[in-house]
Amino acid sequence: MSDTPSSNAGSPTGPxxxxxxxxxxxxxxxxxxxxxxxxxxxxxxxxxxxxxGHSISKxxxxxxxxxxxxxxxxxKDVSQSTHKFYWHEFxxxxxxxxxxxxxxERTWNKVASTLYSKKMYIWRKGTVKPNFVLEDxxxxxxxxxASNEWMDKSRIATRNRCSETGGLGxxxxxxxxxxxxxxxxxxxxxxxxxxxxxxxxxxxKLHKRKDGxxxxxxxxxxxxxxxxRCIKIKILSxxxxxxxxxxxxxxxALNYLRKKCCx
Numbered sequence: 001m002s003d004t005p006s007s008n009a010g011s012p013t014g015p016x017x018x019x020x021x022x023x024x025x026x027x028x029x030x031x032x033x034x035x036x037x038x039x040x041x042x043x044x045x046x047x048x049x050x051x052x053g054h055s056i057s058k059x060x061x062x063x064x065x066x067x068x069x070x071x072x073x074x075x076k077d078v079s080q081s082t083h084k085f086y087w088h089e090f091x092x093x094x095x096x097x098x099x100x101x102x103x104x105e106r107t108w109n110k111v112a113s114t115l116y117s118k119k120m121y122i123w124r125k126g127t128v129k130p131n132f133v134l135e136d137x138x139x140x141x142x143x144x145x146a147s148n149e150w151m152d153k154s155r156i157a158t159r160n161r162c163s164e165t166g167g168l169g170x171x172x173x174x175x176x177x178x179x180x181x182x183x184x185x186x187x188x189x190x191x192x193x194x195x196x197x198x199x200x201x202x203x204x205k206l207h208k209r210k211d212g213x214x215x216x217x218x219x220x221x222x223x224x225x226x227x228x229r230c231i232k233i234k235i236l237s238x239x240x241x242x243x244x245x246x247x248x249x250x251x252x253a254l255n256y257l258r259k260k261c262c263x
């Protein structure tokens with residue numbers, strides 16, 4: 001990616017910057033300081049855009065419909081000019097602290113790559129050509145998808161997605177997070193709980209159905225291990241308390257005997 005587009009931090013007319021070093025940064029989620037612009041101020045948390053990461057992803061995905069490459073079978077095959085087009089479309093809607101240009105562009109590239117792959121999968125599995133894709137581009141894509149090299153890679157990827165990472169018989173790993181990132185779920189959960197959620201809160205949020213059951217054998221196993229560890233810690237804690245009480249009683253008894261026997 002070229003460094004030139006990012007130098008404007010999302011605006012052809014320049015970023016919304018503080019007037020003095022002591023002035024705080026614009027709040028994440030607010031609109032641009034310019035009265036003629038309504039670009040949302042965003043940031044990056046754990047390699048995800050916030051706030052409204054789901055909405056940002058939809059915006060990025062929509063730009064893929066506006067322009068395609070005949071050789072754009074995957075994100076790495078998309079031409080440099082089309083990359084720049086997608087990036088400039090992104091800049092029209094969002095802005096950020098200009099000191100974060102590098103990380104914002106890097107995050108955009110990673111997010112766009114994932115979204116492009118998902119969109120291409122949907123288009124590839126469709127029965128008809130999307131009406132926004134030119135005929136010659138569609139023919140080029142279909143020819144590539146029918147090649148032996150592509151079919152081999154596709155089979156390997158399918159097999160990897162269906163692998164049982166939790167062990168034989170556990171089935172593929174699942175979650176209930178949907179298209180929203182873990183970061184978004186964490187922020188939402190903090191509001192619901194009125195406290196920062198811990199890792200276990202987040203795990204249950206992403207691996208439990210509405211009926212309270214876990215989504216797969218792996219998550220059930222992790223839950224069972226977690227419960228057992230909690231019980232074990234409780235037992236050890238109670239045993240330690242019991243031993244301390246017993247030692248205090250023995251010490252008191254010994255002191256009593258010493259006084260009585262004048263030891």
